[in-house]
Each structure stands twice: as C-alpha cells, then as structure tokens.
Amino acid sequence: MSVPDQTLRDLVIGNRILAHQNVVDAYGHISVRHPSNPEHFLLSRSRGPELVVEADIMEFTLDGKVVGDDRRPPYTERFIHGAMYEARPDVNAVVHSHAEETLAFGLTNVPMKPVIHLARSMGPHVPVWDIADKFGDNTDLLVANVDHGRDLAERMGDAAVTLMRGHGFTAASASIVDVVRLAVYLPVNARVLTMAMAFGSYKALAAGEISGRSGFDPGLPAYWRAWEYWARRAGVGDRLGEMP
Amino acid sequence: MSVPDQTLRDLVIGNRILAHQNVVDAYGHISVRHPSNPEHFLLSRSRGPELVVEADIMEFTLDGKVVGDDRRPPYTERFIHGAMYEARPDVNAVVHSHAEETLAFGLTNVPMKPVIHLARSMGPHVPVWDIADKFGDNTDLLVANVDHGRDLAERMGDAAVTLMRGHGFTAASASIVDVVRLAVYLPVNARVLTMAMAFGSYKALAAGEISGRSGFDPGLPAYWRAWEYWARRAGVGDRLGEMP
Amino acid sequence: MSVPDQTLRDLVIGNRILAHQNVVDAYGHISVRHPSNPEHFLLSRSRGPELVVEADIMEFTLDGKVVGDDRRPPYTERFIHGAMYEARPDVNAVVHSHAEETLAFGLTNVPMKPVIHLARSMGPHVPVWDIADKFGDNTDLLVANVDHGRDLAERMGDAAVTLMRGHGFTAASASIVDVVRLAVYLPVNARVLTMAMAFGSYKALAAGEISGRSGFDPGLPAYWRAWEYWARRAGVGDRLGEMP
Amino acid sequence: MSVPDQTLRDLVIGNRILAHQNVVDAYGHISVRHPSNPEHFLLSRSRGPELVVEADIMEFTLDGKVVGDDRRPPYTERFIHGAMYEARPDVNAVVHSHAEETLAFGLTNVPMKPVIHLARSMGPHVPVWDIADKFGDNTDLLVANVDHGRDLAERMGDAAVTLMRGHGFTAASASIVDVVRLAVYLPVNARVLTMAMAFGSYKALAAGEISGRSGFDPGLPAYWRAWEYWARRAGVGDRLGEMP
Numbered sequence: 001m002s003v004p005d006q007t008l009r010d011l012v013i014g015n016r017i018l019a020h021q022n023v024v025d026a027y028g029h030i031s032v033r034h035p036s037n038p039e040h041f042l043l044s045r046s047r048g049p050e051l052v053v054e055a056d057i058m059e060f061t062l063d064g065k066v067v068g069d070d071r072r073p074p075y076t077e078r079f080i081h082g083a084m085y086e087a088r089p090d091v092n093a094v095v096h097s098h099a100e101e102t103l104a105f106g107l108t109n110v111p112m113k114p115v116i117h118l119a120r121s122m123g124p125h126v127p128v129w130d131i132a133d134k135f136g137d138n139t140d141l142l143v144a145n146v147d148h149g150r151d152l153a154e155r156m157g158d159a160a161v162t163l164m165r166g167h168g169f170t171a172a173s174a175s176i177v178d179v180v181r182l183a184v185y186l187p188v189n190a191r192v193l194t195m196a197m198a199f200g201s202y203k204a205l206a207a208g209e210i211s212g213r214s215g216f217d218p219g220l221p222a223y224w225r226a227w228e229y230w231a232r233r234a235g236v237g238d239r240l241g242e243m244p
Numbered sequence: 245m246s247v248p249d250q251t252l253r254d255l256v257i258g259n260r261i262l263a264h265q266n267v268v269d270a271y272g273h274i275s276v277r278h279p280s281n282p283e284h285f286l287l288s289r290s291r292g293p294e295l296v297v298e299a300d301i302m303e304f305t306l307d308g309k310v311v312g313d314d315r316r317p318p319y320t321e322r323f324i325h326g327a328m329y330e331a332r333p334d335v336n337a338v339v340h341s342h343a344e345e346t347l348a349f350g351l352t353n354v355p356m357k358p359v360i361h362l363a364r365s366m367g368p369h370v371p372v373w374d375i376a377d378k379f380g381d382n383t384d385l386l387v388a389n390v391d392h393g394r395d396l397a398e399r400m401g402d403a404a405v406t407l408m409r410g411h412g413f414t415a416a417s418a419s420i421v422d423v424v425r426l427a428v429y430l431p432v433n434a435r436v437l438t439m440a441m442a443f444g445s446y447k448a449l450a451a452g453e454i455s456g457r458s459g460f461d462p463g464l465p466a467y468w469r470a471w472e473y474w475a476r477r478a479g480v481g482d483r484l485g486e487m488p
Numbered sequence: 489m490s491v492p493d494q495t496l497r498d499l500v501i502g503n504r505i506l507a508h509q510n511v512v513d514a515y516g517h518i519s520v521r522h523p524s525n526p527e528h529f530l531l532s533r534s535r536g537p538e539l540v541v542e543a544d545i546m547e548f549t550l551d552g553k554v555v556g557d558d559r560r561p562p563y564t565e566r567f568i569h570g571a572m573y574e575a576r577p578d579v580n581a582v583v584h585s586h587a588e589e590t591l592a593f594g595l596t597n598v599p600m601k602p603v604i605h606l607a608r609s610m611g612p613h614v615p616v617w618d619i620a621d622k623f624g625d626n627t628d629l630l631v632a633n634v635d636h637g638r639d640l641a642e643r644m645g646d647a648a649v650t651l652m653r654g655h656g657f658t659a660a661s662a663s664i665v666d667v668v669r670l671a672v673y674l675p676v677n678a679r680v681l682t683m684a685m686a687f688g689s690y691k692a693l694a695a696g697e698i699s700g701r702s703g704f705d706p707g708l709p710a711y712w713r714a715w716e717y718w719a720r721r722a723g724v725g726d727r728l729g730e731m732p
Numbered sequence: 733m734s735v736p737d738q739t740l741r742d743l744v745i746g747n748r749i750l751a752h753q754n755v756v757d758a759y760g761h762i763s764v765r766h767p768s769n770p771e772h773f774l775l776s777r778s779r780g781p782e783l784v785v786e787a788d789i790m791e792f793t794l795d796g797k798v799v800g801d802d803r804r805p806p807y808t809e810r811f812i813h814g815a816m817y818e819a820r821p822d823v824n825a826v827v828h829s830h831a832e833e834t835l836a837f838g839l840t841n842v843p844m845k846p847v848i849h850l851a852r853s854m855g856p857h858v859p860v861w862d863i864a865d866k867f868g869d870n871t872d873l874l875v876a877n878v879d880h881g882r883d884l885a886e887r888m889g890d891a892a893v894t895l896m897r898g899h900g901f902t903a904a905s906a907s908i909v910d911v912v913r914l915a916v917y918l919p920v921n922a923r924v925l926t927m928a929m930a931f932g933s934y935k936a937l938a939a940g941e942i943s944g945r946s947g948f949d950p951g952l953p954a955y956w957r958a959w960e961y962w963a964r965r966a967g968v969g970d971r972l973g974e975m976p
Contacts, residue, residue, distance in 0.1 A: 026958035027850070046953040048961030073953035098850065100920055104927035107847055107934040115351055117385035117411050118271070118342065130935075137940035141849035166937055167849050188344055194927060195348035195438060202351040203374075205410055208381035221290040221317035226270035229292030359595055361629035361655050362515070362586065432588055439592035439682060446595040447618075449654055452625035465534040465561035470514035473536030603839055605873035605899050606759070606830065676832055683836035683926060690839040691862075693898060696869035709778040709805035714758035717780030 003042060007035055008054040009239040011042060013231050014176045018095065019050035020234035023183050028097040028168070030183075031081040032176050034059065041085050041094075045072040062086045063146050076144055083149030084172045088158075091172040093179040098168035101190040106163035112189075113204040115196060119189035120210045121173065121182045122161050129155040130165040141167045161186060177227050184230070247286060251279055252298045253483040255286060257475050258420045262339065263294035264478035267427050272341040272412070274427075275325040276420050278303065285329050285338075289316040306330045307390050320388055327393030328416045332402075335416040337423040342412035345434040350407035356433075357448040359440060363433035364454045365417065365426045366405050373399040374409040385411045405430060421471050428474070491530060495523055496542040497727040499530060501719050502664045506583065507538035508722035511671050516585040516656070518671075519569040520664050522547065529573050529582075533560040550574045551634050564632055571637030572660045576646075579660040581667040586656035589678040594651035600677075601692040603684060607677035608698045609661070609670045610649050617643040618653040629655045649674060665715050672718070735774060739767055740786040741971040743774060745963050746908045750827065751782035752966035755915050760829040760900070762915075763813040764908055766791065773817050773826075777804040794818045795878050808876055815881030816904045820890075823904040825911040830900035833922040838895035844921075845936040847928060851921035852942045853905065853914045854893050861887040862897040873899045893918060909959050916962070 014030045024030075026048045034040035044056045058074060059067040062082040066074060077096060084094045105112040105128070112126045129152050131139055141164075143149050152170065156162040160182060161171045171186065173179035196202035224243045231237050258274045268274075270292045278284035288300045302318060303311040306326040310318060325338045349356040349372070356370045373396050375383055385408075387393050396414065400406040404426060405415045415430065417423035440446035468487045475481050502518045512518075514536045522528035532544045546562060547555040550570040554562060569582045593600040593616070600614045617640050619627055629652075631637050640658065644650040648670060649659045659674065661667035684690035712731045719725050746762045756762075758780045766772035776788040790806060791799040794814040798806060813826045837844040837860070844858045861884050863871055873896075875881050884902065888894040892914060893903045903918065905911035928934035956975045963969050 026961040027954075046957055048957055048964075051961060051964065076954055098848070100848075100924050101927075103848055103924040104931055104934070107924070107928040108931040109933075110931045115410055116342070116344075116347055120384070132938065132941075137938035139941065140852070141937075141941060165935060166847055166941070192344050192347040192351070194930075195345075196351045198438075198442065198930065199348055199352040199354045201353075202348070203409060205385075206376065206381035209376075209383065209385060209410070222271075222320055225290055225292055229270040229295060232292075232295060359654055360586070360588075360591055364628070436588050436591045436595070439589075440595045442682075442686065443592055443596040443598045445597075446592070447653065449629075450620065450625035453620075453627065453629060453654070466515075466564055469534055469536055473514040473539060476536075476539060603898055604830070604832075604835055608872070680832050680835040680839070683833075684839045686926075686930065687836055687840040687842045689841075690836070691897065693873075694864065694869035697864075697871065697873055697898070710759075710808055713778055713780055717758040717783060720780075720783060 003057075003059075004035060006241045007032060007042070008057055010176045010241065011057060012052055012054055013234070013236050013239050014093075014180050015044060015049040015052040016234040016236045017180055017230040018097070018183060019048070021184050021230065023095070023097050023099050023187065024049045025098070028095070029075055029077070029081075030095045030176070030179070031093065033085050033092045038085070038089075040067060041081055043075065043078055043081055046075050064149070077142055079146055079149035080143045080152060080170055083146070083153040084156075084170070087150070087153040088172060090174065092174055093172070093176045095171045095179050095183040096168060097171075097183055099183075099187040101187040101194070102163060102169050103166070104194075105190065106165045106167070106169075110197070112163065113193065114189060114210060115193050115202065115204050116185070116189050117205070117209070119182075119185040120205055121178065122186055122189065123159055124207060124210050125159060126161045126163055127155050127157065127159055128163045128165060131167075132165070177223065180230070181223070181226060247301075248279060250485045251276060251286070252301055254420045254485065255301060256296055256298055257478070257480050257483050258337075258424050259288060259293040259296040260478040260480045261424055261474040262341070262427060263292070265428050265474065267339070267341050267343050267431065268293045269342070272339070273319055273321070273325075274339045274420070274423070275337065277329050277336045282329070282333075284311060285325055287319065287322055287325055290319050308393070321386055323390055323393035324387045324396060324414055327390070327397040328400075328414070331394070331397040332416060334418065336418055337416070337420045339415045339423050339427040340412060341415075341427055343427075343431040345431040345438070346407060346413050347410070348438075349434065350409045350411070350413075354441070356407065357437065358433060358454060359437050359446065359448050360429070360433050361449070361453065363426075363429040364449055365422065366430055366433065367403055368451060368454050369403060370405045370407055371399050371401065371403055372407045372409060375411075376409075421467065424474070425467070425470060491545075491547075492523060494729045495520060495530070496545055498664045498729065499545060500540055500542055501722070501724050501727050502581075502668050503532060503537040503540040504722040504724045505668055505718040506585070506671060507536070509672050509718065511583070511585050511587050511675065512537045513586070516583070517563055517565070517569075518583045518664070518667070519581065521573050521580045526573070526577075528555060529569055531563065531566055531569055534563050552637070565630055567634055567637035568631045568640060568658055571634070571641040572644075572658070575638070575641040575644075576660060578662065580662055581660070581664045583659045583667050583671040584656060585659075585671055587671075587675040589675040589682070590651060590657050591654070592682075593678065594653045594655070594657075598685070600651065601681065602677060602698055603681050603690065603692050604673070604677050605693070605697070607670075607673040608693055609666065610674055610677065611647055612695060612698050613647060614649045614651055615643055615645065615647055616651045616653060619655075620653070665711065668718070669711070669714060735789075736767060738973045739764060739774070740789055742908045742973065743789060744784055744786055745966070745968050745971050746825075746912050747776060747781040747784040748966040748968045749912055749962040750829070750915060751780070753916050753962065755827070755829050755831050755919065756781045757830070760827070761807055761809070761813075762827045762908070762911070763825065765817050765824045770817070770821075772799060773813055775807065775810055775813055778807050796881070809874055811878055811881035812875045812884060812902055815878070815885040816888075816902070819882070819885040820904060822906065824906055825904070825908045827903045827911050827915040828900065829903075829915055831915075831919045833919040833926070834895060834901050835898070836926075837922065838897045838899070838901075842929070844895065845925065846921060846942060847925050847934065847936050848917070848921050849937070849941065851914075851917040852937055853910065854918055854921065855891055856939065856942050857891060858893045858895055859887055859889065859891055860895045860897060863899075864897070909955065912962070913955070913958060
C-alpha cells in the first residue's frame with residue numbers, strides 16, 4: 001500500500017529536527033507506523049538522520065524484515081521499532097536516541113522523574129532496561145534481533161520512555177509530532193533534574209500535572225508552534241504540511 | 245491608536261535576540277505596553293520568537309482579550325503579561341522564558357541571588373511562584389487565565405523577576421531594552437551561582453551594588469552597545485533605531 | 489605618532505578572536521600599548537568586540553584621557569588598561585573579560601590554579617581583587633576611574649591575571665598574540681579545574697612546568713598556529729601579518 | 733614510495749572531523765602509518781587541523797625525522813606518533829588531543845572507565861602517563877623528543893588510549909576511521925561518566941561488552957554511517973571514498 005506524501009515528509013522532518021536539536025548524531029532513528037497497514041512501519045535506510053530524505057525511507061514488517069526487494073542496508077536496531085508497534089497498539093511513532101544527558105540515569109539507581117512541564121509527556125515513571133539481565137555480558141548492547149526488541153518492550157510496559165543501560169533511550173507516542181517533542185524535551189528535563197539534585201531535595205511534577213499526557217491534541221497551536229519552529233531551524237520548513 | 249513603527253521593530257528585535265541568545269526556544273515571549281494606551285499591550289501571535297516579524301504583533305487588553313477582529317491564535321499565556329501591566333505601573337515590558345539554567349532554583353529551596361554585576365537588575369530577591377499553592381495539582385502549570393496571571397503578579401510583588409516552579413521565569417522592567425538585558429544575563433548569573441555553590445560559601449552582590457537597578461539609563465552607550473551587538477548577531481541590525 | 493597598520497589589524501584580530509571564542513560578549517575589551525609612545529595605549533571606542541574595525545580604534549593616555557579631538561564614546565572601563573601600562577613596564581597588551589567559567593573563583597576562597605599546559609602562562613597564583621575592600625558597597629563594580637584602576641593594578645602585582653569579584657578578570661602580557669592566548673585558555677583551565685575539584689584531590693602544574701611563561705617566543709610555529717587558526721575561524725584571516 | 737590519493741584524503745577528512753567535533757582546536761593532530769612502508773608515517777605540517785589539506789601532509793621516520801627535503805615546520809609532538817608505530821605493530825592510526833572533558837581524569841586518581849557502548853573501543857583500562865615521573869618538573873609537558881615518546885608508549889602498553897597528565901590523551905587504533913571514532917566518543921564517555929559519578933555508584937561496561945574492540949569491521953554500514961555523516965558535516969564529503 002502506498003504511503004501518503006506528507007507522512008514521508010513528516011518522517012524526514014522528524015529526522016532532521018532530532019539531528020538539529022542534538023537528540024541524535026550519526027546514530028539514533030525515528031519511525032512511524034504505516035498509516036494504512038498497522039503491521040508495517042517506515043524507517044530510513046542506515047544513514048545519519050541529518051542526511052535522510054524521502055527516498056531513504058524503507059518499509060518493514062514488525063519483526064524487522066524488509067518489505068519488497070529493497071536491498072539497501074537497514075539499521076541494525078530496527079527491532080526496537082517493530083517490537084514497540086507489536087506490543088503497543090497506542091503507539092504510532094518511535095524514537096531511539098543516545099542523548100548523553102539521559103545516559104547517567106541508566107547507569108545508576110537514580111530515577112529520571114519529570115520536573116518541567118514541557119516534559120510531562122514522559123510520564124511519571126521511566127523504567128531502565130539492562131540488556132545483560134536476560135542476555136548476559138556478551139553483547140555489544142545493541143537491540144540486534146527480535147528477542148532483544150521484545151524484551152525491551154516488555155520492560156517498557158505502558159511507559160512513554162525506557163532508558164537502556166549504557167546505550168540510550170527509546171520513546172514511543174501517538175504521532176511523529178508528539179514523539180519528537182518528547183525526545184527533544186527529555187534531555188532538557190534530565191539537565192534540569194541533574195542540577196536540582198545537586199542542590200538537594202526538589203519537587204517533581206505531581207500526578208495531576210503529568211496526566212495530561214493522554215490528552216495530546218496535535219491541533220493545538222501551541223504544539224504546532226514548536227514543530228514549525230524546529231522544522232524551519234533544521235532547514236526543512238518547505239516540507240511542512242497544514243496545521244491539523 | 246496606532247503604534248510607532250520603531251516600537252514594533254524594537255519588539256521584533258527583542259524576540260530575535262531572546263531566541264538567538266537561547267533565552268527562549270519555540271516557547272517564551274516578550275511584550276511591550278502600548279506606548280499611548282497603558283491599558284493595552286502588544287505581543288506576537290502564537291509563533292516561535294525566532295520567526296516573529298512586525299506583522300505578527302497583536303494588541304490585547306490587560307485581561308488578555310484580543311483588540312479588534314484579529315482571529316489569529318494568540319499565546320495561551322498572554323495572561324502573564326496583562327497581569328504584570330495591571331499590577332505594576334512601573335512596568336512597560338515583560339519577558340516569559342523557560343531558560344533551563346534557572347529552573348532548578350524553582351524546584352528547590354535554594355535562593356537565586358545576584359552574584360555578577362551584569363545581572364544586578366534582577367534585584368536582591370527572586371520569589372518562587374508555585375501554581376499548585378492556589379490552584380492545586382490538576383493544572384498543566386501554564387498561566388492559562390486571568391486568575392493565574394493575577395496570582396503570579398501578587399507573588400512577584402515589586403520584584404524584577406519571579407521563578408515559576410517547573411515552568412520558567414517572568415521578568416518585568418521599564419523598557420524592552422532593559423528587560424531583554426535582564427533576561428539574557430539571568431541564566432548567566434544562574435550558571436555562575438550554581439558553580440560557586442558547588443565550591444562552598446560565596447559572596448553575593450551587596451545591597452548597594454544592586455540598587456543601581458532603579459537608575460537604568462537607556463541613553464548610556466554601555467547599554468546601547470549590548471542591544472546593538474545582540475541585534476546584529478541575531479540578524480536584525482537593520483531594524484535598530486537611534487541610540488536614545 | 490602614527491600607528492603601524494599591522495598593529496591596528498592585530499588589535500582588530502584580537503577583538504574578533506576573543507568574541508568568536510566566547511571570551512567576551514557585548515562587554516570586555518583588548519588594548520595594546522602604543523608601539524612608539526609607551527605613555528599612550530590603543531583601544532576601541534565603546535563597541536561590542538565582534539563588531540570592531542580599525543576605524544574604531546582610539547588613542548588614550550595612561551590616565552584614560554582621549555588623545556586628540558575624538559568625540560566618540562569610549563569604554564567606561566578604559567582605566568583598567570591605563571593602570572596596567574602605568575604599573576607594569578613589561579606589559580604591552582591587556583584583556584578584560586567577564587568569561588563566566590572564571591567568575592565563581594572570584595566569589596569564593598577557591599584558588600584558580602593552573603592545571604593544563606596550555607594555560608601555564610597564567611602563572612602560579614591568581615589574586616582576587618574585590619572593589620568593595622577599598623571603595624565600599626556603593627559601586628556598580630565597574631573600574632570607572634583612575635583610582636579604581638590603580639587599586640586593581642596594585643592587587644595584581646606582578647601576576648599575569650587578576651580575578652575581579654562579581655565582575656570578571658584582567659589579563660596582561662607582553663604582546664597581543666600572547667594575551668589573547670592566555671585569555672582563551674584561562675576559561676578552559678577553569679572548566680577542567682572545576683571538574684577535577686569535584687573528583688577530589690588533583691595535581692596542579694608544578695613550578696618548573698609554569699615558569700616557561702617568561703620565555704614566550706612569538707616566533708615559534710606552535711604559537712603562530714593558534715593565532716592563525718583562531719583568526720581564520722573568526723573571519724579575519726585576511727588581516728594576518730607575517731609570522732614573526 | 734608514493735601514498736595512495738585516498739589515504740591522503742582520508743587523513744584530511746580525519747583532521748577536519750576532529751576539528752568539527754571539537755576533539756582538537758588549534759592543537760592536536762592525527763597521523764597514519766605509511767600504507768606501503770611501515771617504518772614511516774604521515775602527518776600534517778604544523779597547522780590547525782581545521783585548515784589542513786592534502787598538500788600539508790609530510791612524511792616522517794618513526795624517530796620523528798622528516799623524510800626528503802621538506803623544510804616546513806613540523807608539529808613539535810610528532811614523537812608521540814612515531815613511538816606508537818614503533819611499539820605497536822597493530823596500530824596504523826594515532827590521534828593526540830587536548831579534549832577538555834578527559835583532562836580531569838588525568839589530574840586525579842579517578843579511573844576513566846567505559847560506560848557507553850559507543851566508546852567500548854577505548855578498552856577496559858585507560859592508563860595515565862605523567863611526564864614528571866621520569867623527566868621531572870622542568871618540562872612544558874610536551875612530548876618533545878624520542879625519549880618522551882617512548883616513555884609514553886611504554887606506559888600505554890597495549891591499551892587503546894592513554895591520558896597525559898595536564899595535557900590530553902593519545903589514542904591508537906587499526907585505521908583512521910576507527911581512531912577518529914574512538915577520539916570522538918571518548919569525551920562523550922567522559923561527560924556521561926562524570927555525571928554518573930556525581931549521582932553515586934554506577935555500572936561500567938562489562939568485560940564481554942568491551943571485548944568487541946578487536947573485532948572492528950570497517951565494512952559494517954553502521955561504522956561507515958558515522959564516518960560519512962561527520963565528513964559531510966565538516967564540509968569534506970567530496971573527499972569520501974567508497975564504503976569498504
């Protein structure tokens with residue numbers, strides 16, 4: 001089934017925003033569930049997100065197999081994305097990132113709590129997945145097959161974000177716009193939290209302040225404003241669609 | 245009543261400087277009191293400050309109602325600005341920002357004191373406003389109506405800056421040039437203070453060293469120098485007016 | 489007496505490098521002693537260093553008076569420079585900066601020691617000058633007259649750098665190339681030292697490792713390499729003279 | 733013996749990537765062993781790596797002597813490179829850097845352990861070399877002759893990286909692509925580790941997670957992806973060869 005042009009453009013915009021905002025570098029990626037086939041997802045070929053264009057997008061089944069006769073090298077860690085779509089019908093877009101401000105939380109027992117309103121969509125609890133718990137010490141920490149991906153998804157449960165020890169994080173949400181926003185503000189929240197912890201005791205967001213997460217409305221001007229701004233800064237303003 | 249062209253240009257310059265200096269990102273805004281109608285103020289439509297041009301400026305009453313038949317979406321948090329102008333006749337320009345270096349001070353009991361001479365216009369005491377104190381935990385922390393705005397203004401009292409827990413800060417001053425300067429150096433002061441606190445006990449500015457605040461003279465070359473420099477760096481040097 | 493063209497160009501290069509390397513912003517300045525009249529020095533008019541060109545350079549006597557009938561506004565703090573040239577015949581170039589990484593050392597009792605070889609020209613001991621010690625609390629911390637400048641120079645003694653509490657630092661050296669190098673690496677040394685102090689006890693440079701300072705040889709390719717590199721990055725490579 | 737054009741281009745790409753990624757500034761350098769004469773190596777003349785082009789590359793013997801009648805000034809510290817190639821037949825490319833995030837580990841007794849998978853090629857143990865241990869306090873800390881270089885190589889043993897107290901680090905690996913990758917991610921690892929140490933106890937990479945180092949395969953798309961991405965960002969994408 002063919003993919004709407006704007007979906008491809010939005011996925012390119014997502015790649016470029018994440019690169020421009022330093023959420024990803026040569027590594028890290030963003031995918032979207034196929035709009036008309038929930039058993040497939042769309043993800044760039046193996047390429048730095050800053051360089052991705054529409055023609056780089058490949059189609060995969062949820063167990064990470066390439067759809068069609070596309071022979072270009074895919075990302076090793078496409079299994080992260082497939083496992084999320086398999087386990088979570090509410091999820092339509094996934095980001096995997098090595099953003100360094102989040103990494104220390106995955107190496108220690110310090111919980112990564114939401115403390116700023118811009119990051120409230122991260123939810124009240126961020127689990128930490130350690131690949132060694134199930135697969136031992138002889139891995140390169142990458143999510144390199146379906147089993148790794150499913151174990152990650154199981155640890156994530158219904159959370160919006162999971163930290164991956166010594167590796168990075170995976171974020172999942174209802175749309176490309178929403179998951180990019182979450183991925184951009186997660187490192188900001190991590191920096192603010194790190195600073196507050198050094199000061200002493202701090203006040204995290206309350207349950208009521210967080211629960212707005214499920215109420216994401218992409219039609220709000222305030223959400224579109226950030227998407228438009230980041231896209232223009234990243235040089236892909238010409239790919240922007242209509243505000244929903 | 246019509247707005248002088250240079251007022252609109254100065255407001256655009258203020259938007260662009262704050263964006264270029266990383267005081268605001270997609271969010272945060274700057275307003276100015278209407279030069280000939282103190283019951284109105286001027287503020288961009290809902291748009292990232294880096295993208296704002298003169299045509300984006302809208303006019304509001306102090307309770308946040310749009311003046312005229314302008315149907316463009318306004319910022320949700322325009323009530324911050326109206327409440328400041330209502331409570332403080334000395335205030336002619338307001339900045340709201342989420343600058344991350346200041347956020348930890350709003351999450352803890354650590355006072356944000358002035359320690360560098362460039363930030364002395366922040367005054368001796370920066371109050372912290374917690375929206376939950378009056379409105380409980382079921383908010384998204386935004387100043388979304390007149391009541392929120394007035395509560396913030398009440399907490400601010402006659403201070404130059406108020407921290408907003410989990411959200412950011414609001415700064416108010418006599419002019420656009422002055423409030424931009426304050427908003428630029430507040431995060432610098434926060435970084436220096438954070439570093440000094442890690443070293444141990446530190447010396448804050450003395451009362452006499454701070455009290456120059458009321459004596460702001462926009463005609464001084466030293467003040468104009470920063471405004472000109474920041475404007476040129478932000479690419480809006482062509483909008484600069486004459487040095488007062 | 490006329491000033492050699494290359495001296496003016498070198499002073500412009502110094503301004504631009506310091507701005508590009510974030511050692512100065514709208515504030516901070518660099519001067520050079522007049523090559524043929526040791527009782528005069530050269531310094532830009534009141535302007536952000538990133539914008540300075542040759543035509544902005546003014547000439548001053550050591551007590552900060554403008555030479556000739558130049559009516560352009562000078563920097564308020566030109567007295568820093570004059571007092572250095574007056575007190576220190578070995579000094580031919582001076583930088584004043586607010587570089588934030590150095591400020592915390594001026595607010596506390598923590599000594600700013602040299603720990604990296606690139607900063608060894610800062611010398612073994614960096615005194616802290618507090619304007620309040622002699623002039624009380626009713627200043628704006630600026631070096632606004634000859635008395636302030638001379639008190640600063642007295643505190644500095646024969647050091648290469650003095651911290652100014654709540655304000656910044658002043659560095660003095662034998663040439664423009666040398667003082668720019670010192671001003672660029674001082675904040676780097678401060679960041680490394682801050683990190684090392686958080687780790688615990690650290691090893692500072694030994695006396696023998698520092699004492700090379702007096703042996704600065706501008707003819708060494710390794711010194712010229714940095715000057716050339718910084719100048720080209722700052723967009724003023726076309727002003728470079730011959731390697732001495 | 734003549735050097736293949738792509739080797740020269742790769743060495744230029746390496747220089748530019750290291751500069752663009754802030755691993756080197758005016759100082760620091762990268763070399764490669766001569767592809768057809770293992771007793772020689774290739775290194776730029778004394779020049780900031782961001783400015784290096786193919787014509788700047790000089791040829792040296794392992795004791796740091798210039799090959800041929802090339803009279804251009806070489807880097808003072810070319811002895812670092814020669815000593816590595818002399819002591820380690822497995823090494824074909826060397827980076828020397830002053831990256832500031834790594835420096836504090838060389839000033840203290842805190843071990844720089846690998847904690848993120850992208851840095852696993854740094855190996856399990858990073859020794860610290862202190863020039864003063866053998867050569868006393870009357871040096872400028874530079875590796876200025878063959879004896880300094882050989883002492884550094886001896887301390888390094890079979891490690892991939894050695895810290896140099898008060899100075900920087902040296903990294904050695906099988907190829908230009910591999911050593912650049914190591915040099916880029918070493919400061920990232922240092923920042924994450926510094927943050928984790930401030931949180932409390934942390935989990936470093938396990939032995940099995942690190943041991944993949946010897947298995948570097950430059951033919952993997954995932955390795956090429958970073959090389960291509962960094963080269964394009966640094967403006968030298970036109971020099972890229974074919975993916976191996």
